[in-house]
Amino acid sequence: MKIKVAVIGRKEIIESMENYVKDQEDIEVYPFIYTETKETLDLLEKAFMCDIYLFAGAIPYLYAKEKIEKKKLPAVQVAFDQYMILTSFYHVKNYHNQALDRLSIDVLDSRHVDEVLQEIKLSDNQIYSYSYGDDDTVDIERIASFHENLWNEGKIDYALTSIQEVKDILKEKDIPTSCMKIPQLNLERAIDEAKSIATLNQSISAQIVAGYIQIKDYEKIASQKGDYHVQNLHLKLHQILLKYSQKTYASVLFNGKGQFAIFGTRGILNHLTNHYRDFPLLKEIERAIETSVDIGFGLGLTAKQAEDNAKNALDACGQASEGTCYIVNERGDTIGPLGVEKEFNTSELYRSLIHKAKLNNELSYNFIDFIEIRNNEPFSSNDIADYYRVTKRSAERTVKKLLAGNVIKIVGEEKPYLKGRPRKLFQLNQ
Template sequence: MKVKIAVFASESVMKCFIKNSSQDNKIEIVPFLYKKAEEVNELIEKAIMCDLYLFAEPLSFFYAQEKIKKKKLPAVQVPFDEYMVLTSFYRLIYNHKQQLNRLSIDVYNRIHVEEVLRELDKKEQEIYTYSYCEEESIDPEEIVSFHQHLWDEGKIDYVLTSAEEIEYRLQEYGIPVSKMAIPMKNVHSAVEKAELMARVNQNSSALIIVGSIRIKNLIDIKLEKGELAAQKLLVNLYNILLNFSQETDASVLAGNNNEFFLFGTKKVLDHITNHYRDFPLLREMERTVHTPVEIGFGLGLTARQAEDHARLALEACSNSEHSSCFIVNDRQETIGPLGIKKQFDSSRLYQSLIHKARLNNELSYNFIDFITIRNNEPFSSNDIALYYRVTKRSAERTINKLLSGEVIKVVGEEKPYVKGRPRKLFTLNQ
């Protein structure tokens, strides 16, 4: 099945993009043209059937950021980095015979220009830079005015712009200007990243799980027992994670600051879901290293989102002096600590299931087992369907009975996939 990538760009950039993008039969480029970058928000609504949104120009990406964040759209921007700046400088010198001084440039982030100038041993004062990311909102007229004022004051001889509409406006004023061309390397990089993200999101187990693991108070251990003892603990911890990764089809990597990372998908999530109450991984670590350990699991639709959530989950562990494990899901809800039993009144629940929800004995006992296994954490109708091994419609009928009998209540929503309706989350009404 082909991956459909919606590409947002001006006409000239789109021609360059399609020409330079690889002719991969696994992907389909769906072009969305605009004359002004601000039109991109309307075009996004028309790209609903696409798997991923790719922005070829930094100005359009800037306009779309709020909608991307609000709708949690899987989006990629063509890198506007040091390589692109350096390539533009090279073309400026050899195609336009313009030296790297008395020049103004507009970019998404000025740091890329500064890095290139530092490498070339050029003074930043010789080039004037307008940086989008430093503004809360963007107005193309402000960018045009920035360049125009410098030209009128006799401070520049040439303009490099990252937006076609800015180029056209400056040409109308008779100001020498050219648009920065997108290097082929950057196009290929963006397409490859877009395809990878789309493949992950197309998978039925689209959620990515990242685990961040570290030994609590490792610095104190080094001071008390020495570097060698601390390194031995880290090796033991790594071996436990290596065995766990083999069981769950995950990957384990050593990070900075004596921290380890797990990267996985459905198998890791299934393991976590099935061990809310005991969580044997944490207990095995405690028995082996004989010191408190912290684990933070993050769920997300992208690796970056999952990693950010794992960091939030790890921060939650810092509130405890003992070993602990927390999860932050794709809605940034914190779940945990895992391995600690959350009590509920099973007798009271049984009576409610029988008399209020009017479930039979077998269903009632099964539901109590379901709540026990999940450690009384929020659940969806899909969780019920998987546990009872019934159809989604049958699970929803059970949910409706539980709601009607006020045995459970709605506590939120989850959206495990990029497309589709969010699922309601329920918990016991006790």
């Protein structure tokens, strides 16, 4: 089945991407062309049938960022990086005959400009950069005014912009300007990254989740309180599980003797991964039936594997006197107990991420959210790739920074369900 990639951008950029994928049988590009970047949100709504969203520009991504994060949509942005800036400098100098001084430039992150200037040993005394990635809201007029003010003050001879609309505004005011060119390599890498993430998401969607819900000390309760009491427990428990199954698109079966089975895929998996710290199902059940229950969930690529892992998770619950919930994933890792918060020092972690691992603010906050959602359980680079919706290679780069900064430590290896080398498991070094 072909991966459907919604590409949101200008016509000429999308045409370059379509040309790149025309001979690839496993991917199909759906063009969503805008003339003004503010059209991005409307285009995003029209692209609901696609597997992933690819933004061929920094500004359209910023327009859609809030909705992407709120709905956790799989999205990729063409890199506006050092290579793009260097390529654009080359075009300014060799095609527009403009010296690389007395120049203004707008970019997503001005640090990239500083890095390029340092690399080519060029002074930045007469190069003025504007970093619109730091702005709270997207404002095309404000970015254009940055260039115009410098021109009116006689500080620049040329404006280099990454936004077509800014170029159009400056052209009307007779300010010499050109639009930065996105290198073909950056376009191709974005397509490849989108394909990798969509493939990963399809793989996750194929996972099967099995669960066993068992009334704790069932035989003892039945002998002490009789059949009518346990039948009433079964009825109440069944009603709660039916509501849960409707919410998570799962199926519920009654196995008898105080045990129910539940089966699902992506819906129930999403619920589990979002409630490591506060597993509400367990609390709701025990509050309603006033009896402890054990819940064991198993993940697998086949129903048999998921069932076996669910039984192992239920066995892990038996070690506690009170009701608990555990998960055994497709690699055989035991996660839990769910609903029991594993504390960690968020302030200390944030400082370590910024100063030791050298991550930016956004990545640091996202990583803290990742640790909180997973309840500080061991994780792999694959888990990071899934959470951030990035390629495994990108996740591994983040892991290397975390290890180098002594933010995390290796705590074991996961058991792969496919042939290959074992993958390392990590945990906070606190």
